[in-house]
Amino acid sequence: MDTTKTFALIKPDAIEHKHMGEILCMIYQAGFNIIAMKMTRLSLEETKRFYGMHDGKEFFERLTNFISSGPVVAIILEKENAVEDFRTLIGLTNPEIAAEGTIRKRFAVNMTQNSIHGADSEENARKEWSFFFAERDIM
Numbered sequence: 001m002d003t004t005k006t007f008a009l010i011k012p013d014a015i016e017h018k019h020m021g022e023i024l025c026m027i028y029q030a031g032f033n034i035i036a037m038k039m040t041r042l043s044l045e046e047t048k049r050f051y052g053m054h055d056g057k058e059f060f061e062r063l064t065n066f067i068s069s070g071p072v073v074a075i076i077l078e079k080e081n082a083v084e085d086f087r088t089l090i091g092l093t094n095p096e097i098a099a100e101g102t103i104r105k106r107f108a109v110n111m112t113q114n115s116i117h118g119a120d121s122e123e124n125a126r127k128e129w130s131f132f133f134a135e136r137d138i139m
Contacts, residue, residue, distance in 0.1 A: 006082040006118065007125040012070030013113035020073060023103055023116060027077065030089050035139045036076040038132055044068040050131050059112065066112050074132035083125060086118045
């Protein structure tokens, strides 16, 4: 099997509402392996660096304030077709139109507090996980 990796970030709303365990269970049930995981809290400055590609967009301030408001869980996942399969598992950003059975449909509060982030490409996944993990942390 030719596996690929992707990056996920469980957001503060999911942790606050105690959905982290259920989300991790859904990830495992979808066939992903967790090869690195860390709970941390980002400062507003760190959050702005992490989401820098969105600087200038109307949602940037709202998003960065939210992500820095509580703990997050950074995860590197591995599976065949990891990026695309994970994007399918998490669902659309807007939980109102996300498909039934997706993480966001089940747990998201709104478009900002949407429980989870997933990288949109293998290249971005590598950039995103390197923000959180040193090479020695990746199994």
